[in-house]
Amino acid sequence: MDQAEIINKDVNIVAFYFKNTARRLRCFPKCMEYDGKRIKFTETGLVHPTKKGQRMIHVFDMTDGTADYRLEFDAADLSWKLIAITDTQYASISPKFRTAHQF
């Protein structure tokens, strides 16, 4: 069973990176300060919008290579919130399904 630790706290995103995707320049979080630590993201999973009533929220699923982080950016007040951390010790990947970058 997947164990996500719900955090739901405001965090500081201290570094960003930019990427030209689908003919648009988009901004992604690169480094986050949380609980006195600096967490550097190594990969962006999926970025998708969602709504809370009329408020537009952008959800960023990020990883630092050891855990998955779910961040929400509120477009109304430009604030970042860490929603959950999933830090399960998964079993190793079967060689059959290992991709080039996972070797």
Place this chain on the structure above:
Amino acid sequence: MPRYLQNLELPISSEQPQILHIDLNSCFATVEQQARPLLRGRPVAVTNRLTKNACVVAASYEAKALGVKVGMGYADAKILAPDLIMVETDPPKYHYVYKKLIKIMRSYSPTIGMKSIDEGIIDFHGTRQNVNQRPLTVIGHEIKRRLRDEVGSWMKCNVGIAPNRFLAKTAAGLHKPDGLDVITRHNLRQTLSGMKLTDLTGIAERNQARLNAAGIHTPLQFLDAPAATLSRQVFHSVCGDDWYRRLRGWEVDDTEHDTKTVGRQFVMDEWQPSEETLLSRLSHLSETTAMKLRHRGLAARGVYIYLMYANGDVWYERRLFKMPVYTGSDVYRRMMLLFNNRPRYDWVRMMSVSCYKLEAAHTNQISLLDEVNKEAWLSEAVDTINSLYGEFTVTYASSLAAKGLIKQKIPFGTTRYFELLCNRA
């Protein structure tokens, strides 16, 4: 004379393939793996509720390779794949991918259709001369690339190209995952020769038994069967003719069906639910059914309720009223009329409510009766507040106890209520 009693003889369609079917296989699991890179390459199953009795609604290819199937219980799946990771569905993610897929499809043709959340069809008829002059296989590969670029590198889809929708879907299922296949009149027999009857979409156990009874055991025999045999001996209806055309590449599935019923169902969260519990669940189901009606701009004259008891017995009742309704309280009131007639000899396990005889809701028409107007205006005001601050910000006190328990889950097949579902997230 009915159409199915006339003798029909058609050759295999010689039309160039113009239908492109896109299928995001293991859609929810693949999207979860896209969102969370640590899940990639690992057996993942998606479920609607993270509990011990959870049921798999989507399994990743890695999980499928270990024998995990859709519909399997968590305990069974865990025996087959001890490292299986279960995650709960997240509708906004799938909605985003669904929208992206529609956007990509629309850039090729104005005639597109979504068969479900993860399946779409592009009809290239009329666009080939001026807009899409490249071969459809090239466009198919381009769609795969665009899906990876615009959604994420883990996204894969199957593409099938054929003269009609049925064969295009069949082609899309030939080489999973990430396949691209074309069925034409030249390779139709060869393709069907490598398949079983149940590999065909729409042929499950019962239809297979019907076909077997008429001496048809393979898709090739099915293709060669005369229309008269299919319609008079096998299907006893016009369905036989449809199958005859479908297998030969003629289009019969380009029809849109109107909404006939709107409803909800819920498996009880308690083994021995009290009267109070049942009423709160019924109130919530009625409220959300009415929300679906209003979302589609519909009102319903008929209500239907279905209960399943702990001993497996079922009870149902339906009633048709003169006046159509669309507010939560009206639907609940009518449901209560039926619900009070139920037998009370065992514990209720499952409850289902639905509305039928649907018609357009004339919400602009002011009634002569003041209480009817008040009800409609109240419902409108509540909807406005809920659309501003999220669904169930204002809700009925009677359904409060069920608010957090009954969640609207990912719909299979229809995508009619996707917007409503995501607004509630």
